[in-house]
Every structure is written in C-alpha cells, then in structure tokens.
C-alpha cells in the first residue's frame with residue numbers, strides 16, 4: 018500500500034522497527050525529508066534539532082541493535098520521532114514559549130517527561146510553536162512565527178498547542194507533546210484532524226513545563242489515533258517527586274486493556290451523557306451534524322445516549338479566565354530581565370529595567386492576562402473575583418460528580434466551530450475565548466478528555482468529537498475513543514500538502 | 515512593667531511588637547536541594563529551581579517543616595493540622611520568582627508565649643504566629659553596578675510575630691535574648707547574628723498611659739543586633755512622643771535605624787500599604803501535619819532555658835541571676851553542667867565561669883565553643899584552689915593559658931612551680947628573715963599599728979614569689995611576732 022512512513026501511526030511504525038523491517042535511520046531520514054518538504058508551508062517548528070545530530074543518533078541506535086546490545090522492548094519509543102511543545106524543557110534546546118522574552122533562552126535542564134522520553138529512546142525532532150506562554154487559541158499570539166493549518170493554510174491550526182497539532186497532522190513527527198490548560202491540546206487537535214488527549218490533572222509530571230496556570234496545566238499528547246495516546250500515556254504517567262501536584266498513583270496500564278478489546282462488546286450498554294448546553298445555538302450547524310453522526314455510530318453499536326443538563330456551564334468560561342489569569346499573572350512575574358532572557362537596554366534604574374523589559378518582551382495577550390489576573394488578586398477584589406471563581410470551580414466539580422454517578426462518559430463537540438481564518442478573531446478576545454467554551458470545564462474539574470476526528474465541514478475543515486471521563490477515568494475516555502475509531506475512518510484522513 | 519515617658523501634659527507608654535526572621539539550620543534549601551552553606555562563592559549554591567527558571571516547581575523540604583514545628587512547639591505554639599503556602603508578590607532583583615513562598619492565613623504555629631524577666635519582674639509575651647517561608651538573595655552594590663547573589667535565596671526562614679506586648683526597648687531586648695536562647699537550645703538555628711541568621715523588624719507606637727487603643731505605629735526594618743533594637747526602640751518612642759507633644763501626628767511609615775548616629779530615618783511611606791496579592795500557591799498542595807509527627811518532634815525537644823535555669827537554682831543553689839546568665843546559651847549551660855559533673859563546688863565553678871572565663875573570652879570576642887579548654891579543667895582548677903594547692907590569685911594567672919592551650923591546670927602549675935608553700939619548715943626561715951630585715955615594721959606592729967602586719971605578710975609573699983599560702987603566712991607571722 019502507498020502509505021508513506023510519516024503517515025503511519027506510532028504503533029504501526031513501532032512494530033516495523035521492532036521487527037527489524039525498518040531501521041531508525043530510515044525513519045528519521047523519512048521524517049526529515051517530510052519536514053523539509055512541508056515546513057515552509059506549515060511552520061510548526063521553532064527549533065528543529067540539527068540534522069547531523071539526529072542522523073548520528075539514529076545510526077548509533079541502529080548499530081547498537083545490530084550488535085545485539087540492549088533490549089529494545091525496554092525502550093518503548095525506540096527510534097520514534099517526537100515533537101515537543103516549546104514550553105517543555107529539553108536541556109540545551111531553545112525554550113522560547115514563543116515569546117520575545119525567551120527568544121534566545123535555552124533550557125539548562127530536562128523536564129521529567131523529557132527524561133522519560135530519553136529513557137524510552139524516543140528521538141526529539143525539535144521544539145514546536147505555540148501561543149505565547151500558551152495564552153491563546155490560534156497560535157497567532159506566537160511572537161516568533163506563524164503556524165498554518167495543514168488542511169487549509171489560510172486557517173489557523175488552533176492553539177495553544179498549534180505547532181504540535183500541525184506537526185502531527187502534517188506528518189512531521191510521529192506524535193507530539195502538548196499542554197492543555199483550557200483546551201490547548203483538544204481544540205487544535207479538532208482543528209487539524211488529529212487526536213488530542215489531556216489526561217487527569219496531575220497524571221503526568223509538570224516539572225519542566227513552563228507554567229501558564231499551574232492548577233490547570235496538564236501535559237498530554239497529539240497523536241494519529243487513540244490507541245497511540247493510550248500507549249504513550251502508560252509511558253509518561255505516574256508520580257514524580259519533583260512535582261508535588263502529581264498524583265500519587267502508579268503509571269497507567271491502558272494500552273494493554275484496549276488493544277485486544279472488541280469495540281461492540283465494550284460499547285454495548287455504555288451510558289453516555291450529552292449536555293444540552295454542549296449542543297446549543299453557539300454550535301455551528303455543520304459541527305452539530307458531524308457530532309450527531311458520531312452519536313449515531315455509537316448508538317448503532319449499542320451505547321445509550323441521553324441528553325442531560327450541566328447547570329453551571331454558563332459560569333465556566335468567566336471562572337476559567339479569572340482563575341487562569343490570576344495564576345498566570347503570578348507565574349509570568351519571574352520574567353524580569355535579571356537572571357535570563359530578554360533585558361531592556363538603556364535603563365537608568367532597576368524599576369525602569371523591570372518595566373521596560375516586560376513591556377518590550379511580552380506580547381499583548383500575555384499582558385492582557387497579567388492585567389486581568391493582577392486585578393482579580395488585588396486587595397478589595399480578591400473575594401469578588403478570585404474566591405468567587407473558586408466557588409464556581411467547586412460547582413463544576415459537583416455538576417460532573419452528579420453526571421458520572423449515572424453515566425460513563427460525557428460527549429459533545431470539542432469546539433463550537435471548525436478552524437477560523439488568520440486575523441478573524443485576533444482583535445476580538447471574547448470571540449477568541451469562545452473557541453474554548455466546551456473545553457475549559459474539563460480543566461476546571463481536572464478531568465481526562467480527548468478530541469478525536471469526526472469528519473469534515475463542507476469547506477474541508479476537520480471537526481472534533483470530545484469525550485470526557487471521570488477523575489482517573491483515562492481508560493473510559495480512551496476506550497470510547499478507540500472503539501469509535503475502530504468503527505470509523507475519519508482519523509485515517511491525511512491533508513494534502 | 516511599663517516604660518513611661520514623662521511630658522508636660524501627658525505620660526506616654528511605648529508599645530512594641532516584634533517580627534523576627536530566623537534562618538533554619540537545615541542542610542538544604544526549602545524548595546530545592548541546594549546547600550545552605552554560608553560564605554561560599556556567590557551563586558555557587560543555586561540551581562534552576564532557586565533561580566526560577568521556567569518550568570521549575572518547588573519541592574518542599576520536610577526537614578525544614580520539622581524544624582519549624584520544633585521551633586513553634588518550643589515557643590509554646592499550637593500546631594496547625596492543615597497548612598499551606600501562599601505566594602507573596604513583589605518585584606525585587608533578589609527575589610527570583612518575584613513572589614516569595616510564605617504562609618499567609620494558615621501559619622504552621624499559633625498562640626504561643628514566652629516568659630521574659632526585666633529588672634526582676636517577670637512578664638509573659640504572647641506569640642501570635644510562627645510561619646515558614648523562603649529567604650531572598652543578597653544584592654552587592656559595586657562600582658560597576660549591582661550584582662545579585664542567590665546563595666541565600668530559598669534558605670528556610672521562620673518568622674516569629676509577637677503580640678504588641680512589649681513596653682520598652684529593654685523588654686524587646688530581653689525578649690530577643692530569650693528567643694535566641696530557646697532557638698539555639700532546640701538546635702533549629704545557629705542564630706548567628708553576624709551572618710544575618712536572625713533579623714528583626716519592630717512595630718513601635720506610643721499612647722497616653724491609660725489609653726487602650728493603639729497609637730499609629732512605625733515599622734523599623736532589618737535590625738540585626740540586640741543592642742541596636744533596644745536603642746532604636748527607645749529613640750523611636752521618644753521621637754514619637756516629641757511629635758505628639760508638638761501637636762503633630764505620627765505618620766505610618768517604615769524607618770531604618772542608623773546605628774552610628776543612633777536615630778531612625780524614614781524609608782518609604784506606608785500610608786498606601788503595599789499590596790502583596792497573597793494567594794495559595796497552586797504548585798504546592800496544602801498538606802496535613804499528623805498528630806503523631808508533632809508528638810515525635812515534641813519528644814525530641816531538649817530541656818529549654820527556663821526549665822534549666824530553675825533546675826540550676828534548685829540543684830546547684832545558684833542565684834536567679836547567675837542561673838539566668840549560665841542558661842542563656844545552650845553551649846555555655848552544657849559547659850557548666852559538664853564542669854560541675856567533674857566535681858568541685860557548683861557555685862565556685864559558676865563564679866569562675868561567669869567572671870573569669872567569660873571575661874577573658876569576651877575580651878577576645880570568642881564564644882565558649884572556641885576555646886580548647888575542657889569543662890573538666892575548670893573543675894580541676896576550682897578543686898585545686900579549694901584544696902589550697904594554689905591560691906585564687908595563682909588560679910587567675912594560669913586561666914588564660916588554660917584557655918589558650920587547653921592544658922590541664924595541674925600540668926601548668928607543676929611546670930611553672932606554682933604550687934603553694936604550706937609547709938611550716940619551709941616558711942619559718944623566710945619569716946625569720948623578714949622580721950630581721952624590717953625592724954621598724956615589727957616595732958610598729960608591737961606599738962599597735964595593725965597595718966604593719968599586712969606589710970610583713972606582703973614581704974613574705976614577695977620572698978616566696980606569691981607561692982606561699984597567705985593564710986598560713988599570717989598564722990606563722992603572728993606566732994613569731996608574739997614570741
């Protein structure tokens with residue numbers, strides 16, 4: 018069959034490598050060629066690893082294999098090309114967070130996921146573009162470059178993990194790390210027709226991941242299919258003493274549960290809730306149609322779908338923006354020009370240095386959130402904003418708890434519309450924030466959620482189906498996603514570039 | 515007891531509350547594994563975490579929590595079962611994250627108290643809270659610009675906040691001395707003032723005697739000597755009274771103490787209080803302090819200064835003052851106790867230790883831990899005097915050498931031949947010679963001038979180079995003169 022190497026799923030590629038049908042050099046070479054071919058149009062990479070070093074690394078792995086040294090089954094990502102969102106620390110590589118502030122900054126250490134990736138012998142292809150400090154929904158707030166939607170280059174790839182989504186969609190990496198604080202993995206996954214998976218908050222260590230909103234930030238992946246995501250989750254989940262917010266649980270074991278499971282048996286009798294609030298007027302007709310088709314597929318396989326209410330949905334978005342901006346305003350304060358990163362020139366005193374550095378080094382969206390967050394944490398406003406929003410967060414938790422008492426998963430569209438064009442929403446923050454409308458609630462409650470491809474609009478833009486599960490319910494979420502993908506082929510579609 | 519300032523119209527009293535920051539003596543920093551060693555090359559003890567590189571997260575040092583709990587318990591505090599860290603935000607080049615991790619509304623310890631004594635009057639000072647936080651770095655101003663050293667950044671501190679219960683600079687000083695004693699006894703801090711491991715801010719106000727409301731307070735920042743704190747408070751209270759007497763009002767502000775000029779100087783106006791925008795740190799989940807852990811820590815607290823002082827009075831018959839001086843520092847108290855255990859009169863040992871040993875060490879600016887002299891040697895010295903082997907005077911003369919070399923007193927006096935002459939047969943010829951050589955004095959004595967006896971004793975001592983037992987000489991001289 019004519020499927021190129023870069024179009025294959027991670028697990029297929031892995032099998033070929035394990036069986037010795039492919040060498041790591043061939044895989045890396047194939048991906049490098051693909052990057053060279055499409056990167057000028059896609060623009061995913063902020064930094065591509067040096068070609069020489071990549072090929073040398075691949076050769077070393079191949080030679081070791083041919084000498085029969087080392088058991089590659091101990092290295093689950095052996096020879097597989099991986100992309101890292103640019104807010105994840107990879108020692109010696111750039112970690113710009115797509116900001117002028119850190120344009121020339123290189124990380125002096127490895128994030129915990131990077132350490133585990135090296136142990137798994139994955140190959141780090143490079144650092145991927147994003148919205149500046151993960152604040153944005155289109156990757157347009159990147160101060161360094163533009164990333165385009167591989168399905169239609171007039172359209173945004175979504176954000177903030179837009180570079181990660183575009184790189185996976187365009188076949189530049191076998192999978193990519195992203196971070197999701199309000200939809201930053203799922204929304205770009207929906208816009209670019211790939212799988213975007215956000216586990217339970219705390220499932221994967223945040224150590225080495227630049228903080229946007231600490232109590233929301235969740236590391237996850239953009240992959241070709243749900244089974245890939247399950248396989249990767251098992252490698253990177255588990256407690257990390259360097260992150261006290263990481264959950265004190267053993268790594269998951271989802272992949273083995275899913276891989277041989279019969280989708281029909283699994284879906285039979287599955288209780289699915291669909292909140293009316295997820296399917297209201299703000300959802301575009303075409304998105305709604307694709308999602309209803311997906312429901313139909315699941316119902317055909319024996320799942321029970323019921324429409325329910327999610328009472329506090331209307332408060333989710335404002336609460337999300339108050340809380341994340343508050344945390345962001347504090348997390349951004351370390352960028353002061355003293356120890357690393359950008360420092361303003363020609364300043365006479367320290368106060369001016371701080372002000373000029375931050376004013377020149379940070380972009381508008383970041384500044385907007387710093388102002389919002391500083392305001393809501395200020396004396397006299399704290400109770401009215403920050404504390405009130407925390408109460409909403411508790412109510413959202415309770416809404417979910419009630420739903421999961423009766424249902425296995427909650428379904429709906431990932432986004433109200435498909436991808437939009439460049440510039441369309443950049444000047445209208447409220448319109449921009451609307452693209453997170455259906456994703457932020459999973460972060461407010463810390464729940465696992467996934468976006469899987471569910472077809473296309475008439476303009477040929479992908480639509481995402483979102484599946485949310487209870488706390489620690491990765492197996493349910495990935496299980497439904499995987500079952501859906503065994504019954505459909507939307508995830509096999511590839512853009513023409 | 516109140517310190518009262520007289521004025522023409524009103525009598526004022528001083529009201530003081532102290533905020534004391536003490537560095538804990540943990541091996542590593544509060545949120546990373548960097549060393550807390552003092553005096554290393556600038557920025558040698560730093561890592562991506564304490565330099566606040568993007569992506570780093572704090573990792574709580576349990577030893578520091580245990581130390582803070584221990585300190586809070588020793589200060590009589592209740593320990594919060596549930597506690598958390600909050601971010602205190604402000605921009606300053608020595609604060610890498612631009613927020614300090616501290617504890618805002620759930621401090622580790624609350625409602626403690628310590629006893630102080632000033633001029634024989636005892637007083638209880640309430641402690642409102644004890645909380646754990648991280649230290650900032652240090653700025654070095656050079657000709658070429660300002661440099662930042664972050665070795666100290668992230669070192670664990672406890673902040674101890676007293677209620678406004680102190681009424682004078684003297685009381686403040688007594689409070690600080692007691693605090694230092696308690697902390698050094700528990701071993702949670704070295705409490706080395708010269709290394710900045712104890713720093714003090716004082717909130718000072720005055721009010722007419724009888725008034726129950728507080729006057730407007732000023733805050734005197736960053737004092738690091740006890741005498742400085744005392745002087746600063748006395749000056750500041752007097753200044754405020756003067757302002758009020760002139761019909762003015764006290765401005766709420768931050769001031770600093772100029773040690774050389776002995777005045778406080780306004781820093782920045784506090785009228786518009788700085789907003790630190792405290793909020794719970796989302797990177798550190800709230801944690802529970804188990805009762806079992808608290809009990810375990812409690813059982814590790816040694817006998818504290820007050821208990822030890824009471825015991826010294828009861829067990830060794832020391833005066834309240836002497837017992838107080840000897841127990842102020844654990845090292846000194848331990849030295850005393852070891853010396854007493856080696857034998858000798860406890861009161862005499864106390865005297866020698868306080869007057870001679872400390873007098874000598876203070877002159878050289880040394881602590882008891884810095885002399886090679888062993889407690890057993892002090893005990894031996896006191897016993898040698900008790901037994902009449904040497905005189906007190908000889909004892910005083912060999913002590914400096916004991917402190918310098920660490921040699922036993924017997925070794926020194928034997929080497930130098932300083933053992934007292936008690937032997938009658940050795941003294942009698944000398945006495946006879948002195949009587950023969952000083953006929954005038956002998957005549958004076960016989961004429962009833964008692965002073966002449968002293969002179970003759972002195973002559974015998976001179977002949978024996980001070981080695982004669984003066985009491986023995988006295989007896990023998992009297993006998994010779996009467997014969």
Ligand SMILES: [Zn+2]
Pocket residue numbers: 543546547548559560561562563564565668
């Ligand atoms: Zn460190």
